Amino acid sequence: MAANLDTVLIVCGLDQDFNPARIERYLTLIYNCGLRPAIVLTKADLHPAPADCGVEIEAMAFDVPIHLISAADQTGLAELEPYIAPGNTIALIGSSGAGKSTLVNRLAGKEVRLAGAVSQSDGKGIHTTTSRDMVFMPQGGMIIDNPGIREVAFLDDQGGVDAAFPDIELLAKDCRFSDCSHAHEPGCRVLSAVDSGELKPERFASWRKMKRELEYAAQRQIKNPERIEKERWKGVATLVRSIKKNRKLGGK
Numbered sequence: 001m002a003a004n005l006d007t008v009l010i011v012c013g014l015d016q017d018f019n020p021a022r023i024e025r026y027l028t029l030i031y032n033c034g035l036r037p038a039i040v041l042t043k044a045d046l047h048p049a050p051a052d053c054g055v056e057i058e059a060m061a062f063d064v065p066i067h068l069i070s071a072a073d074q075t076g077l078a079e080l081e082p083y084i085a086p087g088n089t090i091a092l093i094g095s096s097g098a099g100k101s102t103l104v105n106r107l108a109g110k111e112v113r114l115a116g117a118v119s120q121s122d123g124k125g126i127h128t129t130t131s132r133d134m135v136f137m138p139q140g141g142m143i144i145d146n147p148g149i150r151e152v153a154f155l156d157d158q159g160g161v162d163a164a165f166p167d168i169e170l171l172a173k174d175c176r177f178s179d180c181s182h183a184h185e186p187g188c189r190v191l192s193a194v195d196s197g198e199l200k201p202e203r204f205a206s207w208r209k210m211k212r213e214l215e216y217a218a219q220r221q222i223k224n225p226e227r228i229e230k231e232r233w234k235g236v237a238t239l240v241r242s243i244k245k246n247r248k249l250g251g252k
């Protein structure tokens, strides 16, 4: 019954919003929170070759379900129905203007969320949704429609990076040193994979960036726990809490 209770849908528009690196980042974050990700590429109607975007994301999102949809012409919407079956609570994250609220409306079959216009010039949304809201869906499940997150703050690493980068984790098993940092060590399998082209340099760069950021976050947390506690409430961590709280309240 509660199969999809912990799923967070990363919503990304196939307009100027499309940004694989950001999706990679969301994935790390979601895994770090112990939740399950799924990816919704929406506004397929606006892209000349939406399937290509799907393939691109597939290459970096291992075993993560990817849904290619259009809220405008209803393409692929049926694929999302299982997520909102009775007993399921899902959360939507994605940048402002990605199409989250519109998606909720299409799935609900009526206007339950305020959706806004994207300014033509930069494709950015106008932050239509200003509060995080639980929406009870006619299907029986619940959706937390999160306002567009501008800045995603990382907390310390809870295994999210490893989960989001299983390809790198696998290579790392063959590094000469078990505590290899893949920076300069001899016999580093990860670095040799980058050299041989087996591992894309951008992918490796993302991994390194996130690792660093998480280390930095962990340091800050030690130095200034109060401020970090405040920041916690800003990002996706908030989302996790509302899902968990809802579950405790018997919302499953």
Ligand SMILES: Nc1nc2c(ncn2[C@@H]2O[C@H](COP(=O)(O)OP(=O)(O)OP(=O)(O)O)[C@@H](O)[C@H]2O)c(=O)[nH]1
Binding pocket: 042, 043, 044, 045, 046, 069, 070, 071, 072, 073, 094, 095, 096, 097, 098, 099, 100, 101, 102, 103, 114, 115, 116, 117, 118, 125, 126, 127, 128, 129, 130, 146, 147, 148, 149
């Ligand atoms: N062509 C097209 N436009 C879409 C689609 N989905 C959403 N839009 C448009 O994109 C704009 C932004 O949609 P919203 O649903 O408000 O975006 P949001 O992610 O909720 O944005 P915030 O609430 O600011 O976080 C609106 O003008 C929608 O009509 C789609 O599938 N196709």
Ligand SMILES: [Mg+2]
Binding pocket: 100, 101, 102, 114, 115, 128, 129, 145, 146, 147, 148
């Ligand atoms: Mg919205």
Ligand SMILES: [Zn+2]
Binding pocket: 172, 175, 176, 180, 181, 182, 183, 185, 187, 188, 189, 190, 191
């Ligand atoms: Zn290594």
